[in-house]
Amino acid sequence: MTLGGLFSERGVTGITFGQSVALVLPLGVVALETPGSVAVHFVSSLLAAIVWEAIFAVIRKHSFSFHGVTTALIFTIAIPADVQIWQVVLAVSLGAILGELVFGGRGFGFLQPATVALSLLLISFPEIQLRQPSQMLALATLPGAMMLLVLGFVSWRVLFAASVTVAVFFVGAEGGHEAMAVATAMAFGLVFVIGDPVSAASTNPGRWVFGGLAGGVVVVFSAGEVPTMDAIVLAGLIASVFAPLIDHLVTVIHARRRARRHA
Numbered sequence: 665m666t667l668g669g670l671f672s673e674r675g676v677t678g679i680t681f682g683q684s685v686a687l688v689l690p691l692g693v694v695a696l697e698t699p700g701s702v703a704v705h706f707v708s709s710l711l712a713a714i715v716w717e718a719i720f721a722v723i724r725k726h727s728f729s730f731h732g733v734t735t736a737l738i739f740t741i742a743i744p745a746d747v748q749i750w751q752v753v754l755a756v757s758l759g760a761i762l763g764e765l766v767f768g769g770r771g772f773g774f775l776q777p778a779t780v781a782l783s784l785l786l787i788s789f790p791e792i793q794l795r796q797p798s799q800m801l802a803l804a805t806l807p808g809a810m811m812l813l814v815l816g817f818v819s820w821r822v823l824f825a826a827s828v829t830v831a832v833f834f835v836g837a838e839g840g841h842e843a844m845a846v847a848t849a850m851a852f853g854l855v856f857v858i859g860d861p862v863s864a865a866s867t868n869p870g871r872w873v874f875g876g877l878a879g880g881v882v883v884v885f886s887a888g889e890v891p892t893m894d895a896i897v898l899a900g901l902i903a904s905v906f907a908p909l910i911d912h913l914v915t916v917i918h919a920r921r922r923a924r925r926h927a
Contacts, residue, residue, distance in 0.1 A: 676771035679861060680731045682817045686808025687737040690852060693804040694741050694795070701745040708749050710736035712756040713777070720765045731770040731777075735760060738778035738856050741801075742794050742893055743785070751792075755785040774908050775901070776863040778856075782897045794893035799844075802851035809855045818859040821868060825875025826850075826858050826882070830891065833883045845890050850882075853896030863904035870910040877910075878903035 695702040713732025721728045739756055759781025767773030785792060812818040827850070834846045858864070858878045865874035878899045885895035 676731070676862070677729070678815075679817050680729075680734055680770065682812055682815050683734045683808075683856070684737060686812055687734065687741065687856070689804040689807060690741050690801055691737055693798075693800045697798060697800070698745040702740060704749065705743060705747065705752055706736055706740040708752045709739045709756040709781075712736075712753045713760045716757055716760045716765060720769075724768075726769065729769065731764070732760060735764075735778045735781065739781050741852065742778075742782055742897065744793065744795050747785070747792060751785065751789060755781045755788070758784050771862060774863060775904050776857070776860045779860070779863065779897055779900045779904065782857075783901045786894055786897065794897065796892060797848055797852050799848050802848040805851045805855055809851075812855065812859075817861055818855060819861065819864060819871045819875075821871040822859050822864050822875040822878075823854060825872045826854060826879035827875075829876050829879025830882055834886075834891070849891045849893075850896065853891075853893055853900065857896055857900035858903065860900070860904075863900070863907060865907045865910045865914075867911050867914045870907070870914045873910050873914075874903055874907055877906060 691702070691706070710732065713735045714730070717730075717732050718728055720726070735756065739752070739759070743752070756777075759777040759779075762784075763775040763777035763780030764770055764773055767775075770777075782794065786794070809818070809823075813820055813823075830846060830850060831843070835843045858875070865871045881899035881902050882891050882895050885898055886892060
């Protein structure tokens, strides 16, 4: 799929549907691991995201979309069981507004609303630590990740660059951690936070740089320990802020090379 098709209205809707399907199994695993809280968190976050999408659709006279479904799914899977409902509603509301709706909707901005919501939750409530993924959650991520790769809804360059960067520092270094522990910690956030196609770089060279940058920030925020979901989310947010600049620099370099060849 071309970049124009990927970020067209139909393309973004396809990404939302594909990600939603891919997130069903991870949500089921989390529901089994922490029964009781997941349903409440999901309904609360979904209502918050959908209500704000409806409000902005009315104000701007746009068609209503269901992109808030993926925001609610990712947010619910990442948060711990003891987060209060008002904190969920506040974080998701701000994430949807600041990460998506102020730019005109999904596909027009450079931030993922779920990543923004989770980052705001961490910044606003320092006592909250996001869920540390289990092996079951990591395994549940794999089928959806394969589907998204086949559909072209996630870039293997981003995933590979981030994985190699993290592996070099956490597994390959002297006194490093076990590869399985690092892979378990990284799997979900790598695919659905760092690998999100809307917030990642959109040029192929830029995707390598973006993935390496995100992996490097994970290393810095983890401070030598096994990567946490907190570190992955903040790394995804910081890397996405630089994604437009990375793509711009790639485009400038490519244009200068073409001009030099034809001079």
